[in-house]
Amino acid sequence: MQDEVYQVKLDNIFEGPMDLLVHLIKKNEVDIYDIPIALITDQYLVYLEWMKSMNIDIAGDFIVMAATLTQIKSKMLLPAHAGDDDQEDPRLEIARPLAEYLQIKSAAEHLAERSLLGEDTFVRIPGQQEFSADLGDEIIKVGLFELIDAFQKILVKLSPDERVLITAESVSVKDRISELVDVFESKESLTFDELFPKNAVKSEIIVTFLAILEMVRLNLIRIAQHIQTGVIRLFYL
Amino acid sequence: MENIKHIIESLLFVAESPLTLDRIKTVLPQADIQQISDALFQLSQEYETRKGGFFLREVAGGYQIRTRPEYRDWIKRFIQPTPPRLSKAALETLAIIAYKQPIIRSDIEHIRGVDCGGILRTLLERKLIRVLGRKQIPGRPLIYATTRQFLEVFDLKDLKDLPTPDEIESLGTGPSENPDETFP
Numbered sequence: 001m002q003d004e005v006y007q008v009k010l011d012n013i014f015e016g017p018m019d020l021l022v023h024l025i026k027k028n029e030v031d032i033y034d035i036p037i038a039l040i041t042d043q044y045l046v047y048l049e050w051m052k053s054m055n056i057d058i059a060g061d062f063i064v065m066a067a068t069l070t071q072i073k074s075k076m077l078l079p080a081h082a083g084d085d086d087q088e089d090p091r092l093e094i095a096r097p098l099a100e101y102l103q104i105k106s107a108a109e110h111l112a113e114r115s116l117l118g119e120d121t122f123v124r125i126p127g128q129q130e131f132s133a134d135l136g137d138e139i140i141k142v143g144l145f146e147l148i149d150a151f152q153k154i155l156v157k158l159s160p161d162e163r164v165l166i167t168a169e170s171v172s173v174k175d176r177i178s179e180l181v182d183v184f185e186s187k188e189s190l191t192f193d194e195l196f197p198k199n200a201v202k203s204e205i206i207v208t209f210l211a212i213l214e215m216v217r218l219n220l221i222r223i224a225q226h227i228q229t230g231v232i233r234l235f236y237l
Numbered sequence: 238m239e240n241i242k243h244i245i246e247s248l249l250f251v252a253e254s255p256l257t258l259d260r261i262k263t264v265l266p267q268a269d270i271q272q273i274s275d276a277l278f279q280l281s282q283e284y285e286t287r288k289g290g291f292f293l294r295e296v297a298g299g300y301q302i303r304t305r306p307e308y309r310d311w312i313k314r315f316i317q318p319t320p321p322r323l324s325k326a327a328l329e330t331l332a333i334i335a336y337k338q339p340i341i342r343s344d345i346e347h348i349r350g351v352d353c354g355g356i357l358r359t360l361l362e363r364k365l366i367r368v369l370g371r372k373q374i375p376g377r378p379l380i381y382a383t384t385r386q387f388l389e390v391f392d393l394k395d396l397k398d399l400p401t402p403d404e405i406e407s408l409g410t411g412p413s414e415n416p417d418e419t420f421p
Contacts, residue, residue, distance in 0.1 A: 015325075015326055015351055016349060016350040016351035017350050017351075018349065018350040018351075019350075061350055061351060065350070097347075097348070097350075100348055101348060101349070101350070104329055104332050104333050104336070104348060104349075105329060107332040107335075107336060107399075107400065108325070108328040108329045108331070108332040109328075110400040111328055111331065111332055111335070111391055111400070112323075112328055114391050114392045114393075114400075115303075115306045115392045116390060116391065116392070117303070117389055117390040117391075117392065118390065119309065119322065120306035120309050121294070121303040121304050121305070121306050121309070121392070122303065122304045122309075122312050122316075123301055123302070123303055123304075124250070124302070174370040174371065175370075177369075177370055178369060178370055181367060181368075181369070185367075185384065185385055218368055218379070219361075220367075220368060
């Protein structure tokens with residue numbers, strides 16, 4: 001007869017080593033700052049064996065935790081030197097992250113209990129958005145060269161004096177992305193021209209352009225061009 | 238006075254997102270902020286007395302008319318299926334970002350002890366979190382923070398309105414302590 005194993009699928013299997021540890025601590029009803037390390041380590045290793053026999057792929061994280069627990073267990077066996085006050089309890093190495101994890105779990109539960117929009121409470125669904133008419137029209141995806149053309153047009157608009165103006169003040173691309181995200185958060189979509197103020201200096205324009213490219217790469221925005229008008233529009237994703 | 242209240246009510250009715258006091262003020266320059274917030278308070282009281290289908294909530298820095306949670310089942314029958322509830326893992330990840338922002342992925346994973354890549358993508362897609370930039374350390378990892386959408390979805394006035402988890406102060410020393418990398 002074939003070696004048939006009764007298999008059970010569990011939805012709520014421990015997601016990571018921390019979940020397993022929390023489970024063991026709750027099961028044994030122990031204080032996280034006073035973990036009976038030998039007991040918990042043994043139970044932890046037994047669970048790993050069970051999980052292996054249940055054909056659950058054990059990620060490396062579980063093994064790392066097992067190593068940490070074993071290491072703490074061995075440290076606990078070493079005699080503490082008298083008068084060595086600053087030697088802290090080796091178990092803190094696991095107690096601290098556990099405490100933090102438990103807090104996050106409780107925070108997540110608090111969040112889930114709130115009246116969630118779209119789940120418990122609803123708002124009037126806004127009708128036509130301003131730019132939905134544009135979306136209905138044909139839009140093509142813009143390539144890098146169309147973007148460069150548009151960029152050139154903006155540079156040409158600059159007056160010649162401004163072109164040679166040297167300013168020390170500079171905005172980093174990172175800061176500009178941050179600013180743009182704020183603008184997009186309130187507007188959802190903007191035309192390419194709107195991003196460049198009329199009196200902008202060249203360095204600002206370049207930083208803005210680089211910021212746009214970076215944002216596209218990070219998948220923060222999508223760029224599309226209207227077929228008839230040629231207007232390039234950026235959509236916040 | 239009565240008039241101001243009704244004007245504000247009509248604004249709340251058509252507004253697409255939570256209305257801030259300042260936004261109302263630009264529409265109603267003759268009213269001062271105190272009058273506006275008084276009117277909002279009265280409206281809220283009226284809705285509470287009436288106990289109808291909706292109420293006034295202060296979320297994401299503004300005010301919004303929302304349906305009462307007790308009628309969720311009927312609304313869900315009425316409108317298209319809503320996006321699936323966030324999983325426990327997604328909620329935990331979101332909680333870490335909410336409480337520790339700005340934060341990079343490895344710090345999130347350090348707390349949860351598991352990979353978070355897929356979850357971060359889901360949260361980004363649902364606009365609950367956003368990328369603030371890159372941290373200037375090797376590998377230039379992305380920095381994550383929550384969005385205004387997050388405040389709206391979780392019925393929060395602002396980030397200070399987040400529920401205080403049990404004794405979060407006693408810990409304090411998260412792995413993401415980098416004051417010079419903090420964003421406004």
